[in-house]
Amino acid sequence: MRVLVTGGAGFIGSNLVWSLLSGGHEVGIIDDLSTGSFGNVHPAAWFRTLDITGPALADAVSEFGPDVVVHLAAQTSVPASLKDPELDRLVNVEGTRAVARAARAAGARRMLSASSAAVYGQPVAVPLIEESEKHPCNPYGESKLEAESVIAAELRGSGTDFASLRFANVYGPRQDWRGEGGVVAIFTAQMNAKKAPIIYGSGQQTRDFIYVGDIVGAIEAALEVDGALALDGADGPAYNISTGLEVNLEELASALRLTVGYYGPIEHAEAREGDIGRSALDPTKANERLGWSAVAPLETGLGRTATWLAREQ
Ligand SMILES: NC(=O)c1ccc[n+]([C@@H]2O[C@H](COP(=O)([O-])OP(=O)(O)OC[C@H]3O[C@@H](n4cnc5c(N)ncnc54)[C@H](O)[C@@H]3O)[C@@H](O)[C@H]2O)c1
Known part of the structure; x- marks a missing residue:
C-alpha cells in the first residue's frame, strides 16, 4: 500500500x-x-x-x-x-x-x-x-x-x-524530552540525569x-x-x-524509579491552572471496529523509553 x-x-x-x-x-x-x-x-x-x-x-x-x-x-x-x-x-x-x-x-x-x-x-x-x-x-x-x-x-x-x-497520552522513544514533551519523557530524562522530577498538584491526577x-x-x-x-x-x-486504564502521577513516578534506578527525591509543587484531574478513554469501539487493542504493559513501555533516552540525552 x-x-x-x-x-x-x-x-x-x-x-x-x-x-x-x-x-x-x-x-x-x-x-x-x-x-x-x-x-x-x-x-x-x-x-x-x-x-x-x-x-x-x-x-x-x-x-x-x-x-x-x-x-x-x-x-x-x-x-x-x-x-x-x-x-x-x-x-x-x-x-x-x-x-x-x-x-x-x-x-x-x-x-x-x-x-x-x-x-x-x-x-x-x-x-x-x-x-x-x-x-x-x-x-x-x-x-x-x-x-x-x-x-x-x-x-x-x-x-x-x-x-x-x-x-x-502517548509516550515512547523519539518523544521530545526537552521542551513540551510529555510527562513520561520529561520524568525519565530527569531521573536518568539524577535530577528530581516535579509533580504539580497532588499527584493523584490520572492519565491514560x-x-x-x-x-x-x-x-x-x-x-x-x-x-x-x-x-x-x-x-x-x-x-x-487508548488503554482505558488510569495511572496517577505518583504511580507513574514510582514505576519509573524502578525502571531507571533513580532513588533520589521527587519534588512537589502547586497545581497548574487548567490541569485535568482524571483522564481515561474507553477503547471498546476501536477494539471492535479495528480489531486492535493496546498490548504494551506500562513497565515494558517505560523500559524502552528509558533505554532510548539514555542513549540520546
Ligand atoms: N504525543 C501525544 O501524546 C499525542 C496525544 C494526542 C494526539 N497527538 C497528535 O498526534 C500527532 C503527532 O504528534 P507528535 O506527538 O508526534 O508530535 P510531533 O510534534 O513530534 O509531530 C508533529 C510533526 O508535524 C510537523 N508539522 C507541524 N506543523 C506542520 C506544518 N504546518 N506542515 C507540515 N508539518 C508540520 C512537525 O515538524 C512534526 O514532525 C499530532 O496531530 C498530535 O496532535 C499526540
Whole structure:
C-alpha cells in the first residue's frame, strides 16, 4: 500500500514510518520540520519538506499518489496554543482542511487523522466514550475538535473514507524530552540525569498512558479495515485510541524509579491552572471496529523509553 504520512518526521510519525516500511509498504512523508527532525526521516521514504498550510501541498500529495493519508502534522503544544491561538487554528484546522482536500483530489481511499483526548476537556466521568461531552479547555483541544468536523465536511459522501483517532497520552522513544514533551519523557530524562522530577498538584491526577508502538498498531489496523470507518453521526468517525486504564502521577513516578534506578527525591509543587484531574478513554469501539487493542504493559513501555533516552540525552 502507498501511505502518505504528514508529520512523519515527528515522534509518532517517525515510529509509524519505520514500522510501515518494515511491513513492505511504500511510504511518503510531508513535514515542515518545525518540531520534527531530519534525523527522524527514514532514508527509504519519499520526503518533501513543506508546510501543510502552504500552496505546494496539493501537488505534492498528488505526485506521491497515496492509497491512504495518515495526517499527524499539527501544532501539538498546549502552551503554544494559548500563546498564539491563531497559528494553532491555522495549522490544526486549516492545515487539516487542506490535507483532506488534497487526499480527496489525489483519489486516496482513506484519510486517518490524529485527534486527541484534549477534545473532551475536563471529564465529567471516566472512562470517556466517543459520545461523551466535549468541553476542550484550551485552543489546542478546540482546534483538534474543529478539525474533526472539517474532515467530515470535506470528505463525507466522497470516495475517501475517514476516521479521527483520538489518542490518549502517548509516550515512547523519539518523544521530545526537552521542551513540551510529555510527562513520561520529561520524568525519565530527569531521573536518568539524577535530577528530581516535579509533580504539580497532588499527584493523584490520572492519565491514560499509551505506548507509541500501540498507537502505530492502531493506525496500521485502521489502514487495513474493509468497509467504512466513517460511521454516521458526529462521533461516528471518531475512535478512542487508548488503554482505558488510569495511572496517577505518583504511580507513574514510582514505576519509573524502578525502571531507571533513580532513588533520589521527587519534588512537589502547586497545581497548574487548567490541569485535568482524571483522564481515561474507553477503547471498546476501536477494539471492535479495528480489531486492535493496546498490548504494551506500562513497565515494558517505560523500559524502552528509558533505554532510548539514555542513549540520546
Ligand atoms: N504525543 C501525544 O501524546 C499525542 C496525544 C494526542 C494526539 N497527538 C497528535 O498526534 C500527532 C503527532 O504528534 P507528535 O506527538 O508526534 O508530535 P510531533 O510534534 O513530534 O509531530 C508533529 C510533526 O508535524 C510537523 N508539522 C507541524 N506543523 C506542520 C506544518 N504546518 N506542515 C507540515 N508539518 C508540520 C512537525 O515538524 C512534526 O514532525 C499530532 O496531530 C498530535 O496532535 C499526540
